[in-house]
Amino acid sequence: MSTDQRPAIVLLSGGLDSATTLAISREQGFTPHALSFRYGQRHALELEAASNVARSLGAASHRVVDIDLAQFGGSSLTSDIPVPKGRSIEEIESGVPSSYVPARNTIFLSFALAHAETIGARDIFIGVTAVDYSGYPDCRPEFIAAFQQAARLGTTIDDLTIHAPLVRLAKHEIIATGLRLGVDYGLTRSCYDPTPAGRPCGECDACQLRQKGFERLGMADPALSPG
Amino acid sequence: MSTDQRPAIVLLSGGLDSATTLAISREQGFTPHALSFRYGQRHALELEAASNVARSLGAASHRVVDIDLAQFGGSSLTSDIPVPKGRSIEEIESGVPSSYVPARNTIFLSFALAHAETIGARDIFIGVTAVDYSGYPDCRPEFIAAFQQAARLGTTIDDLTIHAPLVRLAKHEIIATGLRLGVDYGLTRSCYDPTPAGRPCGECDACQLRQKGFERLGMADPALSPG
Numbered sequence: 001m002s003t004d005q006r007p008a009i010v011l012l013s014g015g016l017d018s019a020t021t022l023a024i025s026r027e028q029g030f031t032p033h034a035l036s037f038r039y040g041q042r043h044a045l046e047l048e049a050a051s052n053v054a055r056s057l058g059a060a061s062h063r064v065v066d067i068d069l070a071q072f073g074g075s076s077l078t079s080d081i082p083v084p085k086g087r088s089i090e091e092i093e094s095g096v097p098s099s100y101v102p103a104r105n106t107i108f109l110s111f112a113l114a115h116a117e118t119i120g121a122r123d124i125f126i127g128v129t130a131v132d133y134s135g136y137p138d139c140r141p142e143f144i145a146a147f148q149q150a151a152r153l154g155t156t157i158d159d160l161t162i163h164a165p166l167v168r169l170a171k172h173e174i175i176a177t178g179l180r181l182g183v184d185y186g187l188t189r190s191c192y193d194p195t196p197a198g199r200p201c202g203e204c205d206a207c208q209l210r211q212k213g214f215e216r217l218g219m220a221d222p223a224l225s226p227g
Numbered sequence: 228m229s230t231d232q233r234p235a236i237v238l239l240s241g242g243l244d245s246a247t248t249l250a251i252s253r254e255q256g257f258t259p260h261a262l263s264f265r266y267g268q269r270h271a272l273e274l275e276a277a278s279n280v281a282r283s284l285g286a287a288s289h290r291v292v293d294i295d296l297a298q299f300g301g302s303s304l305t306s307d308i309p310v311p312k313g314r315s316i317e318e319i320e321s322g323v324p325s326s327y328v329p330a331r332n333t334i335f336l337s338f339a340l341a342h343a344e345t346i347g348a349r350d351i352f353i354g355v356t357a358v359d360y361s362g363y364p365d366c367r368p369e370f371i372a373a374f375q376q377a378a379r380l381g382t383t384i385d386d387l388t389i390h391a392p393l394v395r396l397a398k399h400e401i402i403a404t405g406l407r408l409g410v411d412y413g414l415t416r417s418c419y420d421p422t423p424a425g426r427p428c429g430e431c432d433a434c435q436l437r438q439k440g441f442e443r444l445g446m447a448d449p450a451l452s453p454g
Contacts, residue, residue, distance in 0.1 A: 067294055072345040103341035106381045110337040114330035118299040138381035146377035153373050154333045154365035 007031045008123035008163075009112045010059070014049030015190040016210055017166055020178035021127035022057050024165045027181055030123060034059040035112055039104075040070030045198050049189040056184055065111055069101055085193075085203040089212060105138035106147065109162065113151050122157055129166045129174065141167050171213030186222035200224065234258050235350035235390075236339045237286070241276030242417040243437060244393055247405035248354035249284050251392045254408055257350060261286040262339055266331075267297030272425050276416040283411055292338055296328055312420075312430040316439060332365035333374065336389065340378050349384055356393045356401065368394050398440030413449035427451065 008030035012018045025032045034054040036047055047064060054062035105128065112124045128139040137143065141164065148162040166174050178185065190210045191200035200207050200223065214221045235257035239245045252259045261281040263274055274291060281289035332355065339351045355366040364370065368391065375389040393401050405412065417437045418427035427434050427450065441448045 063298070065295065065298070068292065069341065071290070071292070072341045100383075101341075102344035103337055103378075103382055106340055106378065107334070107337040110330055110334040113333055114296065114299045114328075117329035137383060140380060143377060143380040146373065146380050150370060150373035150377045151330075151333065153367060153370040155330055156327075156364060 005031050006123065007033055007060070007119055007121040008125055009116045009119075009121055010034050010125040011108050011112055011127065012036050012050045012054060012059075012062070013127075014046040014051075014053060014188060015127075015206070016171075016178070016185060016188045016213075017127035017129060017174060018050075019053045019057070019127075019183050019185070019188045020174050020181070021125050021163075021165060022053065022059060023178055023181035023183045025123075025125045025163070026057065028163075030125075032057075032059045032125070033115070033119065033121070034062040035108075035115055036062065036064045037108060037111070038064055038066045039101075040068050045189055045194055049187060052187040053183075056187055057182075063115065067107065067111075069104065069107070072102060084205065085201065087205060087208070089208065100136050103138070105136070105143070109147055109151070113155060113157075113160070116160070117155050117157055122159055123161050123163060124151075125163045125165070127166050128164050129169060129171075131168060131170045139167075170216075171209055172216035175213050175217060175219075184222070186225070188223060190223075232258055233350065234260055234287070234346055234348040235352055236343045236346075236348055237261050237352040238335050238339055238354065239263050239277045239281060239286075239289070240354075241273040241278075241280060241415060242354075242433070243398075243405070243412060243415045243440075244354035244356060244401060245277075246280045246284070246354075246410050246412070246415045247401050247408070248352050248390075248392060249280065249286065250405055250408035250410045252350075252352045252390070253284065255390075257352075259284075259286045259352070260342070260346065260348070261289040262335075262342055263289065263291045264335060264338070265291055265293045266328075267295050272416055272421055276414060279414040280410075283414055284409075290342065294334065294338075296331065296334070299329060311432065312428065314432060314435070316435065327363050330365070332363070332370070336374055336378070340382060340384075340387070343387065344382050344384055349386055350388050350390060352390045352392065354393050355391050356396060356398075358395060358397045366394075397443075398436055399443035402440050402444060402446075411449070413452070415450060417450075 008025050010022045010025050010032045012034040022032055036050040144162055144164045152158055152160050190206040192204040192206050193201045235252050237249045237252050237259045239261040249259055263277040371389055371391045379385055379387050417433040419431040419433050420428045
């Protein structure tokens with residue numbers, strides 16, 4: 001297998017961060033295999049976005065795994081707990097919000113690991129970020145490092161690497177990186193609670209962090225412009 | 228919450244090891260919540276056994292989560308690869324067999340973690356054993372310790388403990404422990420490839436390790452006797 005054909009699993013939600021991560025994996029010479037989840041989230045729109053992003057950025061495959069996280073409850077993203085709206089960036093960055101889905105990234109990475117082991121990949125990409133941070137414990141770099149260690153011991157992939165290329169980047173830096181690599185952010189969706197017509201609410205934590213990123217670059221969010 | 232009402236999640240397959248683990252969790256003063264998986268395995272019989280074991284040992288709840296590991300392939304337990312038969316104990320204990328399901332215990336523990344976080348449990352029990360060992364990397368104590376570390380960092384449960392009470396026990400010691408705690412091994416099923424009528428094949432790795440355990444105690448396997 002030549003260097004530029006190394007397969008990698010890329011966790012892809014359809015949001016801004018994971019789309020950028022997919023583009024980065026390709027730039028680094030990997031052949032990306034995208035992995036998404038239908039996990040009882042309110043917004044199946046995410047998956048449509050993920051599919052468009054995977055196609056647009058040339059993923060070698062895109063697999064959607066069904067898992068029912070809603071049965072465990074505990075999150076505003078998978079149950080009837082209201083999505084918080086209109087919080088300031090300071091409020092967003094303090095504490096664990098109700099949109100936290102228990103153990104979500106641990107579960108996603110576990111499936112990525114199974115997929116990697118099956119197709120002979122030794123690399124997994126995940127678009128977590130610890131800056132412009134939503135307060136999720138499973139986005140911290142210490143968690144990613146610890147999971148990598150567990151994954152190496154728990155599989156036959158002794159040299160597995162979990163790449164979190166966004167972990168030290170602020171939102172506007174992520175967007176600038178993606179623009180350089182040809183990401184079409186008009187295809188991505190970040191909102192936790194879109195309107196029935198599929199428009200971002202503009203007020204949830206994800207919408208606010210995203211807006212702040214585009215504003216910092218002096219740009220309009222292409223996902224907000226019609227067409 | 229009094230000491231004897233501490234909730235714990237217990238991974239329960241319906242086999243001998245996890246049944247014993249459930250009994251041990253109760254003896255240690257936990258209120259066990261059993262968690263099983265319908266994961267595309269060939270033998271749904273396991274789940275019937277898990278249900279009987281959970282009821283018999285007084286689990287406070289028993290949840291079955293659907294996950295499709297078969298889509299990743301790579302294992303004789305979830306695909307068309309033949310289950311190995313008639314291997315000697317020495318052969319069983321060398322190398323990773325085809326019945327290894329990629330990242331299975333990582334995935335199972337991740338769901339247990341989500342369940343624990345949701346119900347406020349800080350303890351997870353798993354019946355892995357590194358003696359009479361089937362060669363699965365995700366049964367090693369180093370893996371369990373590393374996963375515990377990742378789980379503490381990736382959730383709000385800073386003091387999470389993953390208990391693997393069987394890890395240093397040989398099969399006959401596990402059986403002796405369970406008998407002392409009232410486990411009815413006639414309810415458990417270990418075979419990787421049972422007959423259409425639900426009888427153990429007697430020749431797969433799991434059957435051989437189980438037989439060896441009962442023989443060592445000078446007993447017949449109660450799951451093999453009619454009625």
